[in-house]
Amino acid sequence: MPNDRELLQQQQQPPPAAEEVVLNSSDWEFDEDNQPQNRFQHAGQASLAKLLDRKFEDRYETKRSVKQRQPFNINPRMHYNTTLWVNRIQAFREHTLCVDMSKPPVGQEFERFAEALAPKVRPRGGHAVPSYRWLQMGLAAAADGLLNLYDYRLSPHDTKRLTAMMHLMLKQGKLTKDPVREKQWAGLSILRTMVQAWMIKALAEGTMCWDQVLSRVGTMVWMSALQCRAGDFLKATIDDHPLPYLAYRDIELRLVGGLSLEHLTAKVTLRNVKGDKHDPSRNLIRLLHCCEEPSENTICPVKILLILALRTGHVAATTAEQLLDNARNDGLGAVRWVDADDPVFCAFDWVRAIRRDEPATTSQVAYTIIRMCQEAGILARLVSHDFRRGGAKDIQNLSVNPKGFLTSDAVADSLGHSMKAKQAGITQQYAGHRQVDFFQLRRQQPEEETSDPFGPGFAPEPMKKRRRRLESREVSRRIEAEELGAVNDKSLRHRLSNRIHQEDYQSQLDENSRRPALTPWTASVMNVKVPQKRRPTERSVSP
Numbered sequence: 001m002p003n004d005r006e007l008l009q010q011q012q013q014p015p016p017a018a019e020e021v022v023l024n025s026s027d028w029e030f031d032e033d034n035q036p037q038n039r040f041q042h043a044g045q046a047s048l049a050k051l052l053d054r055k056f057e058d059r060y061e062t063k064r065s066v067k068q069r070q071p072f073n074i075n076p077r078m079h080y081n082t083t084l085w086v087n088r089i090q091a092f093r094e095h096t097l098c099v100d101m102s103k104p105p106v107g108q109e110f111e112r113f114a115e116a117l118a119p120k121v122r123p124r125g126g127h128a129v130p131s132y133r134w135l136q137m138g139l140a141a142a143a144d145g146l147l148n149l150y151d152y153r154l155s156p157h158d159t160k161r162l163t164a165m166m167h168l169m170l171k172q173g174k175l176t177k178d179p180v181r182e183k184q185w186a187g188l189s190i191l192r193t194m195v196q197a198w199m200i201k202a203l204a205e206g207t208m209c210w211d212q213v214l215s216r217v218g219t220m221v222w223m224s225a226l227q228c229r230a231g232d233f234l235k236a237t238i239d240d241h242p243l244p245y246l247a248y249r250d251i252e253l254r255l256v257g258g259l260s261l262e263h264l265t266a267k268v269t270l271r272n273v274k275g276d277k278h279d280p281s282r283n284l285i286r287l288l289h290c291c292e293e294p295s296e297n298t299i300c301p302v303k304i305l306l307i308l309a310l311r312t313g314h315v316a317a318t319t320a321e322q323l324l325d326n327a328r329n330d331g332l333g334a335v336r337w338v339d340a341d342d343p344v345f346c347a348f349d350w351v352r353a354i355r356r357d358e359p360a361t362t363s364q365v366a367y368t369i370i371r372m373c374q375e376a377g378i379l380a381r382l383v384s385h386d387f388r389r390g391g392a393k394d395i396q397n398l399s400v401n402p403k404g405f406l407t408s409d410a411v412a413d414s415l416g417h418s419m420k421a422k423q424a425g426i427t428q429q430y431a432g433h434r435q436v437d438f439f440q441l442r443r444q445q446p447e448e449e450t451s452d453p454f455g456p457g458f459a460p461e462p463m464k465k466r467r468r469r470l471e472s473r474e475v476s477r478r479i480e481a482e483e484l485g486a487v488n489d490k491s492l493r494h495r496l497s498n499r500i501h502q503e504d505y506q507s508q509l510d511e512n513s514r515r516p517a518l519t520p521w522t523a524s525v526m527n528v529k530v531p532q533k534r535r536p537t538e539r540s541v542s543p
Contacts, residue, residue: 071148074278076238078141085138086145089113104150107158110139111165118174122484124499125180132166132175184380187390188299188442189451191224195298197376197462211311211346211354216368218304219345219360222246223384225301225439226286227391230366230384232273234345235359244272245359248314249340251305255333261324264290264302264335285433289440296443305344306335312346312356314338370505374463379509380456394442394450402436459512468504470497 051058073079092113093099099109114135121130139162143154154162169175195217202213223230231239233246252267266288276282291300306323309315314337317323327335343359362384369382395402411431412422421427442450475496476487485492 071145076240077236080238081138082141082145085142086149088117088138089142089146092116104152105146107154107161110143110154110158110162114139114162114165115169118169127176127178127180129174129176131180132170132177135166135175181381181383183389184382184386184456185390185393185452186224186382186386187394187450187452187455188224188445189447190376190378190382190390190455191220191387192299193458194372194376194378195220198372199298201375201462209353211308212348214304214307214311215345215348215354215360216372217298218301218308219365219368220372220387221299221301221304222345223365224387224391225288226268226270227388227438228270228284229274229388230362232270232284234362234365235343236362239272241277243341244277245343246270246272246345247341247343248309248337251337251344253302253305253327253335255324255327259324259328259333261303261320262290262292264306264327266302266305281429287433287435287437289437291443299443301439308344309337312342312354314340314342374508377459377462377512378456379459379512381506381509382456391438391442393452394445395438397449398441398445399449400441402434402438402441463508463512470500475500 071082073082089105089110090101093105093109094101096116097109097112099105118130118135123130123134125131146152166175170177198213198217202210207213219234222233226233235245246268250269250271252269253264254267255263256265257263268286268288270284270286271277271280273282273284276284288301290302291297297303306315306320310317310320310323315323315326315335316338317326323335327333330336342357345360346354346356347358347360347364349355365384369384373380373382408422408427408431412419412427415427415430417427417430475493478496478500479485479487479492484496487493
């Protein structure tokens with residue numbers, strides 16, 4: 001008979017497991033006719049019918065399109081740059097390395113290509129060796145372009161070796177990170193000095209065409225007022241999309257808060273902003289108000305726009321009074337444009353007139369900056385991007401806080417947007433453009449606060465134009481002396497001529513830099529004085 005301990009062990013043992021039943025789901029049968037139907041199973045019947053209507057033609061046309069399609073980039077400049085670097089590395093692989101071109105390149109071929117190319121390149125900026133950034137961006141463009149040919153990408157190991165090689169070349173002096181030119185901040189003070197000097201020169205010495213004078217002034221004033229790149233409102237050389245410039249239809253001019261000239265306000269839509277030229281939803285909108293002070297007429301973007309429109313016939317009026325009367329009688333108080341697709345800033349021809357239907361290019365504004373700097377006596381080589389930087393600096397040093405910048409968090413909170421959505425610009429798209437004129441705020445700042453004591457210096461008098469006529473023998477001798485290439489290469493001769501003119505301009509700046517320096521305020525007063533020796537000619541009729 002079991003004792004108490006054995007009875008306790010028997011009670012703690014689990015009961016015997018039941019016999020396992022093997023189930024096969026394939027043995028089960030269901031009635032397929034009673035299955036629940038997909039409520040969207042007939043979606044797209046109309047589009048499917050149209051898609052299959054020309055199935056044989058579509059089969060042929062799509063096959064031909066795929067076979068004939070070439071590598072394409074929506075940005076012409078990037079497309080050119082990518083093709084340029086792909087051609088370079090492919091030629092090096094085929095003729096120098098003699099490798100099988102049907103196979104993708106390896107990392108060592110990129111290294112050998114970079115080492116062979118760097119000593120053979122003559123930089124444009126005056127340095128003896130190429131730029132580190134130039135070679136870095138070029139190799140990246142070559143690697144990106146080879147994806148269209150081989151579906152190939154550099155491995156992290158290859159990228160690391162290329163970076164180490166470039167650092168070694170930098171240490172050995174084969175590459176440089178020195179900037180081509182020193183950055184400048186051309187704010188409103190410098191713009192005012194340049195425009196006044198240019199207008200006084202035209203009034204004192206006369207001009208062949210006031211349209212050109214005003215167009216150059218308008219280009220500079222609008223570029224500074226909009227704080228945009230030159231390519232955002234002017235045509236680049238290789239732009240091929242429709243209306244690659246600021247047209248009259250992009251400017252909505254209305255009377256706001258009154259009926260006089262000073263109440264005109266412009267709403268400007270920039271369609272050609274860098275990176276968003278083919279996306280209308282990303283257009284940049286800016287507001288510009290008319291200047292109320294007569295002393296600021298030369299840098300008033302609205303008044304300069306009206307003068308150009310009246311002179312070129314882009315409004316149905318011949319005087320400012322008639323233009324204002326038409327705006328007052330308009331239901332919206334708007335100025336109506338004629339030929340609204342025409343450019344606001346036009347190109348020039350050889351007889352010193354303007355071409356009404358041809359837009360100005362970025363190279364035209366580059367030459368305008370050089371000439372205005374010479375007249376204002378500015379001892380620095382300014383470029384268009386310096387005015388964008390100068391505008392940012394002026395706004396940073398404003399004594400008042402612009403409207404609409406402290407409420408962005410409140411807008412995001414009201415919409416339920418996250419910080420990520422706000423940083424991505426989605427909140428700003430909901431809120432629309434800010435109704436603040438930055439250029440007006442910059443004009444309201446005192447002159448002493450906008451001038452930079454560490455900015456570019458000024459010459460004691462305007463610098464004369466020195467763009468001399470180069471003789472063909474001089475260019476040929478430079479090509480032979482520096483062993484640049486064939487003497488009859490037109491492209492080479494053109495590039496060398498531009499470089500010689502840049503050297504002449506730099507020598508002029510260096511020559512005037514050794515004279516006694518002037519402060520910007522003194523220079524702006526001195527350089528805009530009307531010369532007393534010459535009287536205005538009969539051609540110098542005020543606009």
